Amino acid sequence: MKIAVLSGKGGTGKTFVSVNLAYIQDHAAYVDCDVEVPNGHLFLPMDRASFEPVDVMIPSVQTDRCNGCRACVDFCAFHALGYAGGQVIVFDNLCHNCGGCRLLCPQKAIIEHPYNIGSIRTGNFEHVHVVSGSLNPGQMQGSAIIRRMIAQTRPFPNQILDCSPGNSCHVVQGILEADMCILVTEPTVFGANDMRICIELLKLYNKPFGIVINKSLDTRNYIKTFCREQHIKVLAEIPLQPELAVLNANGQLAAKQPEYRRIFQKMLKNAHSLVAPQNL
Amino acid sequence: MIIAIPVEQKDPDACVSSTFGRSGYFLLFDSQTNDFHFLESTFATGQSAGIRAAQLMIDNHVGVLITNRCGENAxxxxxxxxxxxxxxxAGSARDNLERCLAGTLSRL
Known part of the structure; x- marks a missing residue:
């Protein structure tokens, strides 16, 4: 099963949940889709990682062919093209490599060339296959890296997609691919607010999802109330414990300890129960 | 020569905007006719506002832009x-225009 781990708010414990869920499964691939700040490798350090640069194709304009019609400039939704001094100016880092400008150009003046946006590291930690994407600073198109990592790990029966916080295009790439989504939240006002925004996004894509309440206190909190009212399944609660914080800060996997392993096993079982078998 | 200034309001005595791309309005002054008019931004909150504002200046044949700051792409x-x-x-759009015409502004 492919599980996308999301949160809305940053710092709720997506990577904590993701690396441990990957670790308790056989034949699992952990995919770090948080390409702006990948950090899963701190918990799953790779043995002899392979390195692969990721290039995308971006446009350049043959000025002798361009007649200044500006069809490309007007088309580009990301404003990666401008027209000044009688020529098309390309802003490489804003291009989302859709190829539309090249298709539209009536003069066939646009050609494409490869442009490096980041890299993918692949390796193993114990029995876990680890894939970690990294977007170069200043680049916008991390989705291309995420799509490539997801394609490479399709042969694995189990994938954990550790997504970035927020509700950006990067997160959507993970949601699109997933069989179900786990939304990690914390019992704070920020955690609840950003969780609600993320739920709206998940409903747009009609994906089954459940909630994990991290740093949970033994009292009633409005996340539990909200989930009960909205009929949203709480897959697991992870208690607020100094010991977990220490383990995490030391880059240790909580699931190596039986009492915590049980929490992740229950989480995984509940996640499976949300997905109809024929959809797997 | 057309001189452009990003302004907060449609008024020559309005404050100059603190940014270029995300300015709500642009004052365009024609030094040959002494006429001025305003362009209203349609992209002040959107993506790549700097590039779009720069394109707007180019398409309106602006020769000189007076701005508080300007991003790398723009x-x-x-x-x-x-x-x-x-x-x-510091001062209004009018103050800046007068200083520009007097040749006492410095290049950004």
Whole structure:
């Protein structure tokens, strides 16, 4: 099963949940889709990682062919093209490599060339296959890296997609691919607010999802109330414990300890129960 | 020569905007006819506002832009369009225009 781990708010414990869920499964691939700040490798350090640069194709304009019609400039939704001094100016880092400008150009003046946006590291930690994407600073198109990592790990029966916080295009790439989504939240006002925004996004894509309440206190909190009212399944609660914080800060996997392993096993079982078998 | 200034309101005595791309309005002054008019931004909250504002200046044949600051991408497009960019001084759009015409503003 492919599980996308999301949160809305940053710092709720997506990577904590993701690396441990990957670790308790056989034949699992952990995919770090948080390409702006990948950090899963701190918990799953790779043995002899392979390195692969990721290039995308971006446009350049043959000025002798361009007649200044500006069809490309007007088309580009990301404003990666401008027209000044009688020529098309390309802003490489804003291009989302859709190829539309090249298709539209009536003069066939646009050609494409490869442009490096980041890299993918692949390796193993114990029995876990680890894939970690990294977007170069200043680049916008991390989705291309995420799509490539997801394609490479399709042969694995189990994938954990550790997504970035927020509700950006990067997160959507993970949601699109997933069989179900786990939304990690914390019992704070920020955690609840950003969780609600993320739920709206998940409903747009009609994906089954459940909630994990991290740093949970033994009292009633409005996340539990909200989930009960909205009929949203709480897959697991992870208690607020100094010991977990220490383990995490030391880059240790909580699931190596039986009492915590049980929490992740229950989480995984509940996640499976949300997905109809024929959809797997 | 057309001189452009990003302004907060449609008023020559309005304050100059603190930014270029995300300005709500642009005052355009024609030094040959002494006429001025305003352009209203349609992209003040959108993506790539700097590039879009620079393109707007180019398409309106602006020769000189007076602005408080300007991003790298916008500056690249403005330069390609041969637009000279000057740094604002404290005061209204009118004050800046007068200083520009007197030749006492410095390049950004």
């Amino acid at each position: 500056m690249r497009l403005l330069s390609a369009g041969n637009i000279q960019v000057y740094q604002t001084i």
